[in-house]
Amino acid sequence: TRNIDLAVVAGDGIGTEVVEQGLTVLDAALAGSDVKISTTELDLGARRWHATGETLTDADLARIKEHDAILLGAIGDPSVPSGVLERGLLLKLRFALDHYVNLRPGKLYQGVTSPLADPGEVDFVVVREGTEGPYVGNGGSVRTGTPHEIATEVSVNTAFGVERVVRDAFARAQARPRKHLTLVHKHNVLVHAGHLWRRTVEAVNADFPDVTTDYLHVDAATIFLTTNPSRFDVIVTDNLFGDIITDQAAAITGGIGLAASANINPDRTAPSMFEPVHGSAPDIAGQGKADPTATVLSVSLLLDHLGLADAAAKVEAAVAADLAERGSRVRSTAEVGRELAARVSG
Amino acid sequence: TRNIDLAVVAGDGIGTEVVEQGLTVLDAALAGSDVKISTTELDLGARRWHATGETLTDADLARIKEHDAILLGAIGDPSVPSGVLERGLLLKLRFALDHYVNLRPGKLYQGVTSPLADPGEVDFVVVREGTEGPYVGNGGSVRTGTPHEIATEVSVNTAFGVERVVRDAFARAQARPRKHLTLVHKHNVLVHAGHLWRRTVEAVNADFPDVTTDYLHVDAATIFLTTNPSRFDVIVTDNLFGDIITDQAAAITGGIGLAASANINPDRTAPSMFEPVHGSAPDIAGQGKADPTATVLSVSLLLDHLGLADAAAKVEAAVAADLAERGSRVRSTAEVGRELAARVSG
Numbered sequence: 001t002r003n004i005d006l007a008v009v010a011g012d013g014i015g016t017e018v019v020e021q022g023l024t025v026l027d028a029a030l031a032g033s034d035v036k037i038s039t040t041e042l043d044l045g046a047r048r049w050h051a052t053g054e055t056l057t058d059a060d061l062a063r064i065k066e067h068d069a070i071l072l073g074a075i076g077d078p079s080v081p082s083g084v085l086e087r088g089l090l091l092k093l094r095f096a097l098d099h100y101v102n103l104r105p106g107k108l109y110q111g112v113t114s115p116l117a118d119p120g121e122v123d124f125v126v127v128r129e130g131t132e133g134p135y136v137g138n139g140g141s142v143r144t145g146t147p148h149e150i151a152t153e154v155s156v157n158t159a160f161g162v163e164r165v166v167r168d169a170f171a172r173a174q175a176r177p178r179k180h181l182t183l184v185h186k187h188n189v190l191v192h193a194g195h196l197w198r199r200t201v202e203a204v205n206a207d208f209p210d211v212t213t214d215y216l217h218v219d220a221a222t223i224f225l226t227t228n229p230s231r232f233d234v235i236v237t238d239n240l241f242g243d244i245i246t247d248q249a250a251a252i253t254g255g256i257g258l259a260a261s262a263n264i265n266p267d268r269t270a271p272s273m274f275e276p277v278h279g280s281a282p283d284i285a286g287q288g289k290a291d292p293t294a295t296v297l298s299v300s301l302l303l304d305h306l307g308l309a310d311a312a313a314k315v316e317a318a319v320a321a322d323l324a325e326r327g328s329r330v331r332s333t334a335e336v337g338r339e340l341a342a343r344v345s346g
Numbered sequence: 347t348r349n350i351d352l353a354v355v356a357g358d359g360i361g362t363e364v365v366e367q368g369l370t371v372l373d374a375a376l377a378g379s380d381v382k383i384s385t386t387e388l389d390l391g392a393r394r395w396h397a398t399g400e401t402l403t404d405a406d407l408a409r410i411k412e413h414d415a416i417l418l419g420a421i422g423d424p425s426v427p428s429g430v431l432e433r434g435l436l437l438k439l440r441f442a443l444d445h446y447v448n449l450r451p452g453k454l455y456q457g458v459t460s461p462l463a464d465p466g467e468v469d470f471v472v473v474r475e476g477t478e479g480p481y482v483g484n485g486g487s488v489r490t491g492t493p494h495e496i497a498t499e500v501s502v503n504t505a506f507g508v509e510r511v512v513r514d515a516f517a518r519a520q521a522r523p524r525k526h527l528t529l530v531h532k533h534n535v536l537v538h539a540g541h542l543w544r545r546t547v548e549a550v551n552a553d554f555p556d557v558t559t560d561y562l563h564v565d566a567a568t569i570f571l572t573t574n575p576s577r578f579d580v581i582v583t584d585n586l587f588g589d590i591i592t593d594q595a596a597a598i599t600g601g602i603g604l605a606a607s608a609n610i611n612p613d614r615t616a617p618s619m620f621e622p623v624h625g626s627a628p629d630i631a632g633q634g635k636a637d638p639t640a641t642v643l644s645v646s647l648l649l650d651h652l653g654l655a656d657a658a659a660k661v662e663a664a665v666a667a668d669l670a671e672r673g674s675r676v677r678s679t680a681e682v683g684r685e686l687a688a689r690v691s692g
């Protein structure tokens with residue numbers, strides 16, 4: 001038997017509801033196998049912050065590091081000042097656990113209606129850098145709140161950080177039929193960061209000669225995501241551009257209710273983290289209305305990361321079958337989870 | 347008679363072709379009026395840079411400043427290293443002439459097919475800040491080209507700079523039927539810049555009490571631009587986010603072939619500049635294939651800025667009528683220009 005220790009951060013709002021279904025499907029996927037999952041639930045998020053003022057303590061982090069992976073629901077609540085939980089918890093996890101590959105598939109499943117009139121076949125994956133760029137928190141302000149305020153945000157990009165994520169993206173492109181990698185940046189304006197990215201893609205390409213590459217400015221990328229999303233295979237981009245285009249990618253492939261993500265530490269020096277792209281959606285929390293599909297697809301990415309490719313494929317196939325047949329049927333969060341689990345088992 | 351001195355920067359690629367038609371329509375719009383246009387053509391762009399190594403000299407700038415407005419075609423060519431003309435010419439103009447309001451309408455005209463299946467009525471305007479943010483050029487790199495390279499880009503935001511553009515956006519919102527302003531930023535991550543923007547919108551709202559406001563993170567804005575673009579009335583946002591979402595806005599309203607823009611100095615301390623959102627499109631340059639409509643719509647914005655609201659409306663109406671009837675007819679750049687001019691005159 002193989003034991004997998006999973007840290008579960010259900011978090012806020014619909015986080016609890018969707019994670020519950022994610023775990024149900026995970027259990028179904030591993031039933032009858034020799035893999036045992038044990039879960040540790042961590043009380044992190046808005047409730048904990050209100051109660052204790054803590055977002056993520058050193059002790060929390062140490063505890064999380066003892067696990068093989070993390071399943072996260074959603075973090076954030078309007079009652080908490082903007083940035084507190086994002087910077088103090090979600091991004092702190094990504095940075096502290098060195099999740100430098102933020103993997104976000106953009107796939108239009110059969111049966112899913114895209115808001116695009118003619119989307120074509122959409123099946124790409126965004127490799128978003130997760131530990132650098134404008135997300136590093138190197139900003140500040142002086143004369144704050146006065147007419148003379150100056151606020152800065154510094155995007156930090158290192159050869160080390162860019163190269164490792166570009167390498168990962170090339171490897172993913174090489175493993176796919178089309179073997180194509182698109183760099184998205186804005187090197188005509190952000191010349192220093194942009195040229196580092198560009199030079200790195202050119203250099204690493206030498207080690208992946210069968211992968212073709214192209215380049216798009218981020219503004220042009222939003223156009224192609226609208227007019228011709230099937231042109232994309234693998235996209236590699238910085239933390240902020242990746243944030244933006246993956247939400248757009250989710251929108252064109254059926255919405256954030258379906259968009260999965262993996263925050264991966266490819267060197268496995270710390271646990272990777274799997275989470276739906278959507279947020280805590282306080283407006284529908286506690287009502288059993290949230291679609292757990294994005295979380296279930298994140299569970300598929302989790303299984304894949306743990307080397308359980310068959311189980312991962314079973315979960316994705318269950319989702320694909322469910323989407324192909326769901327039509328306009330309204331189901332509760334638990335019903336969707338139960339039906340997905342049944343498909344995985346059956 | 348009123349004399350208007352127009353500086354014309356045709357620039358590179360299709361720039362020359364579309365500007366020619368823009369001027370034809372401009373002439374038609376003012377024919378028979380007491381407004382006389384005299385134009386000065388400036389040789390700026392890739393050709394000049396190759397010949398002289400110059401992008402925009404102090405003398406060029408001084409000369410441009412003697413004019414009432416600038417009509418710009420497109421700047422950029424693959425033969426020039428990325429960033430040279432963008433930073434050294436286009437952005438230098440925007441910064442030197444204090445174009446702090448970069449105005450970009452997002453309007454779906456009748457007869458134009460949107461790539462969205464169900465776009466609804468789309469009629470918003472983006473007020474993109476034009477002189478601050480990540481565009482200031484405050485970046486650099488050390489150990490460049492080595493495995494220890496660090497490249498930074500600094501987004502600079504001032505209370506002065508944010509307030510003036512926010513004020514302009516509120517005034518525009520107040521003048522529109524819906525009177526709604528959406529701030530787009532990413533204040534949960536870029537907390538310092540983001541909170542400055544947020545506080546400013548709240549403060550300036552006091553002077554425009556009849557304008558309603560809301561806030562969207564830039565990633566969420568890309569979703570709504572896909573699923574519900576008719577929700578937007580006026581958007582105010584920073585330089586980089588504005589760059590990104592206005593290309594997406596162009597995509598959903600028929601493409602950058604139709605997207606106009608105005609780089610406005612509302613204090614009129616220097617000439618404002620009017621340019622299509624598209625680039626120089628070297629792949630189709632010189633073939634008479636480029637659609638001059640975006641330039642013609644930019645001419646409409648120019649007329650409006652010069653206080654010639656009737657002429658501006660005539661030009662926009664001509665474009666609207668042309669779009670409503672154009673169908674799939676293929677016309678050359680000059681044919682489109684000629685037909686638009688005829689409509690304006692007729």
Ligand SMILES: CC(C)[C@H](C(=O)O)[C@@H](O)C(=O)O
Pocket residue numbers: 086087090091243277534535565
């Ligand atoms: C909540 C926020 C900090 C986060 C991000 O910007 O990365 C989210 O938008 C995401 O994409 O996971």
Ligand SMILES: CC(C)[C@H](C(=O)O)[C@@H](O)C(=O)O
Pocket residue numbers: 188189219432433436437589623
């Ligand atoms: C060419 C480039 C510098 C420019 C920008 O980023 O502003 C363009 O994309 C635009 O939107 O006008």
